[in-house]
Amino acid sequence: MSPPDVIVIGGGLHGCSAALHLARRGAHVTVLEKDHVGRHASGVNAGGVRRLGRHLAEVPLAVAAMELWHRIGDLVDDDCGFESHGQVKVAENDREFATLRARVDELTRLGFTHEELIDRAALKEILPAISDHCVGAIACRADGAANPYRTTLSFNRKAESLGVRFIESAAVTALARNGRVWRVESGAGRHEAAVVVNCAGAWADRVAAALGEPVPLEPIAPMLMITAPLPLFVKPVVGAAGRPLSFKQFRNGTVLIGGGHRGRVDRDTNRTELDFAGLAESARTVWDLFPVMRAAQVVRAWAGIEARMPDDIPVIGASSTSEGVFHAFGFSAHGFALGPIVGAIVAELVTGGKTNLPIAPFRIDRFVGRAET
Amino acid sequence: MSELRDAYDVAVVGAGPAGLAAATVCARAGLATLLFDEQPAPGGQIYRSITTTPLKRATILGADYCAGTALAQNFLASGAQYVPGATVWNLTREREIGVSVAGSARLLTAGRVILATGALERPFPIPGWTLPGVMTAGAGQILLKSSGLIPEGRTVIAGCGPLLWLIAWQYLNAGARIDAILETVKGDGAASWRHAAAFATSPYLLKGLRMMLAVRRRVRVVSKVTALRAEGRDRVEAVAYRTARETEQRLPVDNLFLHQGVVPNVNLAMAAGIEHRWDDAQLCFAPALDADGGSAIPGIAIAGDGAGIAGAEAAQARGMLAGLAAVRALRPNAAVLEDVNAVRARLARFTRGRAFLDVYYQPAPQFRRPARDTLVCRCEEVTAGQIVDTVALGCTGTNQMKAFLRCGMGPCQGRECGLTVTELIAQARGVAQQEVGYYRLRPPVKPITLGELAGLPKNEAALRSVARG
Numbered sequence: 001m002s003p004p005d006v007i008v009i010g011g012g013l014h015g016c017s018a019a020l021h022l023a024r025r026g027a028h029v030t031v032l033e034k035d036h037v038g039r040h041a042s043g044v045n046a047g048g049v050r051r052l053g054r055h056l057a058e059v060p061l062a063v064a065a066m067e068l069w070h071r072i073g074d075l076v077d078d079d080c081g082f083e084s085h086g087q088v089k090v091a092e093n094d095r096e097f098a099t100l101r102a103r104v105d106e107l108t109r110l111g112f113t114h115e116e117l118i119d120r121a122a123l124k125e126i127l128p129a130i131s132d133h134c135v136g137a138i139a140c141r142a143d144g145a146a147n148p149y150r151t152t153l154s155f156n157r158k159a160e161s162l163g164v165r166f167i168e169s170a171a172v173t174a175l176a177r178n179g180r181v182w183r184v185e186s187g188a189g190r191h192e193a194a195v196v197v198n199c200a201g202a203w204a205d206r207v208a209a210a211l212g213e214p215v216p217l218e219p220i221a222p223m224l225m226i227t228a229p230l231p232l233f234v235k236p237v238v239g240a241a242g243r244p245l246s247f248k249q250f251r252n253g254t255v256l257i258g259g260g261h262r263g264r265v266d267r268d269t270n271r272t273e274l275d276f277a278g279l280a281e282s283a284r285t286v287w288d289l290f291p292v293m294r295a296a297q298v299v300r301a302w303a304g305i306e307a308r309m310p311d312d313i314p315v316i317g318a319s320s321t322s323e324g325v326f327h328a329f330g331f332s333a334h335g336f337a338l339g340p341i342v343g344a345i346v347a348e349l350v351t352g353g354k355t356n357l358p359i360a361p362f363r364i365d366r367f368v369g370r371a372e373t
Numbered sequence: 374m375s376e377l378r379d380a381y382d383v384a385v386v387g388a389g390p391a392g393l394a395a396a397t398v399c400a401r402a403g404l405a406t407l408l409f410d411e412q413p414a415p416g417g418q419i420y421r422s423i424t425t426t427p428l429k430r431a432t433i434l435g436a437d438y439c440a441g442t443a444l445a446q447n448f449l450a451s452g453a454q455y456v457p458g459a460t461v462w463n464l465t466r467e468r469e470i471g472v473s474v475a476g477s478a479r480l481l482t483a484g485r486v487i488l489a490t491g492a493l494e495r496p497f498p499i500p501g502w503t504l505p506g507v508m509t510a511g512a513g514q515i516l517l518k519s520s521g522l523i524p525e526g527r528t529v530i531a532g533c534g535p536l537l538w539l540i541a542w543q544y545l546n547a548g549a550r551i552d553a554i555l556e557t558v559k560g561d562g563a564a565s566w567r568h569a570a571a572f573a574t575s576p577y578l579l580k581g582l583r584m585m586l587a588v589r590r591r592v593r594v595v596s597k598v599t600a601l602r603a604e605g606r607d608r609v610e611a612v613a614y615r616t617a618r619e620t621e622q623r624l625p626v627d628n629l630f631l632h633q634g635v636v637p638n639v640n641l642a643m644a645a646g647i648e649h650r651w652d653d654a655q656l657c658f659a660p661a662l663d664a665d666g667g668s669a670i671p672g673i674a675i676a677g678d679g680a681g682i683a684g685a686e687a688a689q690a691r692g693m694l695a696g697l698a699a700v701r702a703l704r705p706n707a708a709v710l711e712d713v714n715a716v717r718a719r720l721a722r723f724t725r726g727r728a729f730l731d732v733y734y735q736p737a738p739q740f741r742r743p744a745r746d747t748l749v750c751r752c753e754e755v756t757a758g759q760i761v762d763t764v765a766l767g768c769t770g771t772n773q774m775k776a777f778l779r780c781g782m783g784p785c786q787g788r789e790c791g792l793t794v795t796e797l798i799a800q801a802r803g804v805a806q807q808e809v810g811y812y813r814l815r816p817p818v819k820p821i822t823l824g825e826l827a828g829l830p831k832n833e834a835a836l837r838s839v840a841r842g
Contacts, residue, residue: 252753276816280828299784
């Protein structure tokens with residue numbers, strides 16, 4: 001049987017990746033993007049590529065994704081700005097360190113060895129600038145970070161070169177089954193295909209609702225800020241065990257600070273508004289962890305729009321109500337690193353009906369019967 | 374500094390003619406009025422250092438400059454709370470203002486906000502514009518007004534616009550040496566002449582002509598310059614130029630001042646979410662406002678050159694109109710000295726014929742969209758060629774460009790490259806500047822230190838987001 005025609009809703013990294021992997025398997029793919037490719041979370045996230053600290057359900061996917069990241073050029077003909085200087089999660093006291101130890105022990109029991117518990121001395125070696133009060137950390141040495149917009153555009157361009165058609169400014173307004181064909185109405189006209197893939201990010205619940213499987217999706221706007229260049233002082237991406245943080249210095253010296261704190265979002269107007277009291281919390285965390293940063297100049301802050309699910313893991317897999325529909329959304333502020341592998345999973349599901357990676361925890365019907373948030 | 378409260382009736386940002394006039398009107402009407410300004414003394418750029426300048430002789434900076442004295446004195450006597458040395462780095466739709474004063478950051482709110490953040494010099498990207506010794510004419514004027522400093526050595530001023538002549542005139546009055554003015558006016562004035570009749574009645578016509586004559590008598594002026602390049606190893610040593618008639622010429626210089634007009638300083642207004650549109654005459658983005666400067670966001674108005682370039686007298690009138698609108702909204706029965714209709718008439722008088730100046734002094738295309746090798750974004754060192762090539766990759770908007778090349782992401786926050794990037798993309802795509810748009814600007818619109826941010830008082834929202842994180 002020849003591969004089906006596919007409509008992918010959403011031109012973020014997950015939509016572009018699904019389109020690319022589908023095209024590699026010979027499918028005829030159209031991507032409908034309501035704004036432009038990489039406009040929201042995909043283009044403006046922190047760019048972290050980590051296995052460190054993943055929800056246990058996501059660990060196998062993150063491990064498989066990391067293998068793709070380390071040869072990302074083979075997939076998209078561009079290095080996507082990916083650099084592997086490790087990721088570190090810092091414990092600020094013994095209680096936090098005990099939590100980290102338990103985490104590593106649990107992963108070991110499950111057969112994963114990528115997270116490594118390190119003591120104060122080893123931490124100082126990796127992060128000489130870290131505050132002296134920190135007692136240890138988990139290090140994940142082959143993790144890293146990439147340039148999010150460049151990555152999304154690379155997947156977009158590679159997919160295009162394989163024949164994928166991208167239609168921008170094409171917000172989906174309706175979809176309906178007509179015999180064996182899905183008919184999708186968008187701002188750019190009517191499109192038909194045997195299969196629909198929902199990668200609509202913060203808007204994906206609307207697609208799901210149209211299919212009769214509503215999900216408790218929350219649009220969120222995680223905030224990031226960046227500083228003027230400082231002398232290079234840190235290579236790995238740094239997080240903290242006890243408070244939200246994502247901290248990374250680029251090669252040009254600028255430092256990206258994010259993690260956890262959210263702005264306000266209106267997904268109907270694409271508008272986000274920053275909450276400076278929340279950014280102040282991030283600033284206090286950095287003040288405590290990296291004294292060298294105290295006089296750094298914050299030059300800009302922003303927030304991308306993405307989707308969070310109540311259990312903080314995504315929806316991946318076939319629709320529970322509709323034949324020929326697959327979902328990949330709700331990555332809950334940590335989906336960037338999974339982009340390359342989830343696209344491959346979706347392509348496997350669409351063309352072969354199965355995947356070898358364990359995706360049962362991400363079933364869309366896990367929310368059935370739950371009170372909506 | 375006097376103590377800041379958490380809330381005010383009116384907050385004004387900027388102490389140029391618009392901000393001073395607006396705050397004075399509001400405070401006199403009994404509104405709790407606050408004025409933040411970045412500078413240490415009132416006056417803005419046009420009346421910079423009006424209360425403190427060491428140049429006491431009116432003949433140097435001119436009678437128009439001295440007119441700022443009364444404006445500043447009226448403001449200081451108005452009862453408005455004046456906070457100099459204040460950097461406003463955020464404004465939300467709910468009129469929450471983020472501000473830093475003396476290394477300490479605060480959030481406060483106001484019933485009405487009047488932005489009077491004025492103008493910036495338009496980017497003037499020529500080869501070598503980042504060499505030490507090359508600066509904007511406006512930067513030179515700041516040194517003159519605030520410290521009485523004049524450039525030493527061989528000095529050339531290049532570019533176009535009414536302010537170019539004013540600055541040259543003020544320099545000459547102060548005893549500076551100017552070796553040449555290289556004027557880049559296109560000189561194909563046909564488009565501008567249809568506005569000439571209106572300009573003939575402008576109060577600026579006679580003043581402008583007198584000033585130009587005075588300068589021309591003392592300085593060599595080269596007209597219709599079509600190409601410019603600053604040369605030098607560690608600092609500028611020469612300026613090379615061409616005209617339509619001449620092959621390349623070279624002048625040795627120690628100082629090269631560049632200026633091709635001013636454009637609205639849009640950063641704070643755009644970050645607040647106020648819609649801006651491309652102005653085809655002024656070749657820049659300007660906010661969409663009603664007759665009193667009110668924006669579509671309730672309670673936020675813009676006055677002065679930030680609302681579109683019109684000069685100091687018009688700025689003062691627009692400041693009054695915005696102030697009067699705030700008084701009408703918050704205290705309709707207050708007695709006010711100013712008559713709205715008289716202010717509107719004054720505004721009309723000083724904007725009459727403005728279109729002539731706008732069109733006549735429009736910078737030439739080659740100075741707005743530089744050649745491939747010229748740096749466009751100084752902060753991140755991005756060239757015009759990189760931008761054009763990246764459009765070809767499919768990066769068709771300013772924000773995609775920012776994400777891809779990092780242009781506009783440095784400490785100047787796009788002030789030095791934003792318009793150039795818009796124009797280069799528009800040309801490469803063959804579409805209008807309006808369609809390309811400007812960078813999406815995000816706060817803080819001026820850099821603040823991590824320490825200032827960390828020092829912000831905690832509030833409930835912060836506590837909530839920690840609980841969620």
